[in-house]
Amino acid sequence: MSGPDVVVIGGSAGGLKALRAILDSWGTFGNTVAVAVLHRSPQSSPLAEVLRAHAAMPVCEPADSPWDCPVGGLTLAPGGYHLLVGNTRTLVPEAPTPVTLYETGSGVRAHLTLDAPVFHSRPSIDVVFTSAAELVNSVTVVLLSCANEDGARGCEIVKAAGGRVVLQDPATCEVPTAVDAAQRLVEPDHVADPAGIGRWLSTMVGQGR
Amino acid sequence: MIPPGGQSGSAQSGELAQIEAEAFFYTVFEHLGYDFRHYSDASRNRRLARFVDNHGFSSISEAQGRVLRDNDLLANFLSTMTVNVTEMFRDPEVFRKIRTEVIPRLATYPRIRVWVAGCATGEEAYSIAILLAEADLLDRATIFATDIDTESLRVATSAIYHADTMAGATRNYQASGGVRPFSDWYVAKYDRCILSPELRPRIEFFSHNLATDSAFGEFNLILCRNVFIYFEQTLQRRAERIFWDSLSNFGNLVIGPREALTGEGSTLFTPLDRRLGIYVKNQHVRP
Secondary structure, three states, X not given: OOOOEEEEEEEOOOHHHHHHHHHHHHOOOOOEEEEEEXXXXXXXXXXXXXXXXOOOOOEEOOOOOOEEXXXXXXXXXXXXXXXXXXXXXXXXXXXXXXXXXXXXXXXXXXXXXXXXXXXXXOOOHHHHHHHHOOOOOOEEEEEOOOOOOOOHHHHHHHHHOOXXXXXXXXHHOOOOHHHHHHHHHOOOOXXXXXXXXXXXXXXXOOOOO | OOOOOOOOOOHHHHHHHHHHHHHHHHHHHHHHXXXXXXXXXXXXXXXXXXHXXXXXXXXXXXXXHHHHHXXXXXXXXXXXXXXXXXXXXXXXXXXXXXXXXXXXXXXXXXXXXXXXXXXXOOHHHHHHHHHHHHOOOHHHEEEEEEEOOHHHHHHHHHOEEEHHHHHHHHHHHHHOOXXXXXXXXXXXXXXXXXXXXXXXXXXXXXXXXXXXXXXXXXXXXXXXXXXXXXXXXXXXXXXXXXHHHHEEEEEEEEEOOOOOOOHHHHHHEEEEEOOOXXXXXXXXXXX
């Protein structure tokens, strides 16, 4: 019972361009929940629309929190909030103990918070990666071009929890600061340009049923 | 997490932390009466983990024993669990709509009562006070602003904020349709700003907990923004019933732009602007 595979993608400067290239070569997601966190301004921007043009899969921003992330779709973090991922839970009517009132499932939910910015960013990549490390699902995080070190520590935490770390080839990054920092902390499972990351994901995740 | 390769990784520590977190929140509820059991787990547990880290506790279990016995530590725990880092006139479109559609209706009442539920450090309560003042309604209005965190309420009561938050507040204020120089509403001194003394006397800040307390009055307008994002449905339904009970006929409820009512809540309130989270009490139902 490990549910859909989970892919969490983070980036900032140059990250949007890389994300579009990943989506172009990824194709359909299969049994995968994809989540993307890009540094962006709190004002609403047409990011979801821009990505919809590139994605073979549904792209949505949470309209609510907690929000059920669709399997086979991409959930995008809105500006001005942190986004965390967690597993679905169900209130147990006749809980066997008064301590545990909820049963954890294997679906994936997004949670928005107004916790303080991390690396001057809300949403922050470290925040979403760190939350992904707690999922019962098989998790892959992808760190793209990013102008500060946000995301590097998150890669380390995901790796320590048994997840996979994919990095954009620094030579193809507009700004490789985060990827360079991540490489100092973890041995990545894969390094490639964005199109290569998309192809890798299409064979490595979402195949199970 | 179950690793792709199938080996067991550090899944156990994550699972242990989860069990400790459930035990922690159960005990805090049983012994202290603060009920976080129906808060959504991911954000709640991140805040708990930060509290544990900040104080250098080796585990959630160690933190539990201390929080139960140390009132200062409990106060700090409640702060960490609840504080939103926000700004005045956040989501200016919402305040523009309140200014143009809600305030004119409030103007028809001899006494105006507003409840800001989950007011944190008070930015939203003061934003509403400014809207009322600019409509010449503040002298007959009372704003009740509540939160469970006494530390946040202390900041709110002081009406003093960091000067570097005022640039964002000014931008938001202008985007919300404010036409005065925003600097009319505060005095800057060193790195702090104190809000206009006209505002503070019209706001009552006090402690109220949506998870355990009930309705305490009747209001023409209730704002509860970016609170439901932390709640599971059970707790949100409880809060929705409190708000329905607390609203006068034609009263408005304003929730956050990334929040939605529960199925039951959708029968209690009718959308005025769903995208902005502005609703009207449906007086033809009983929860």
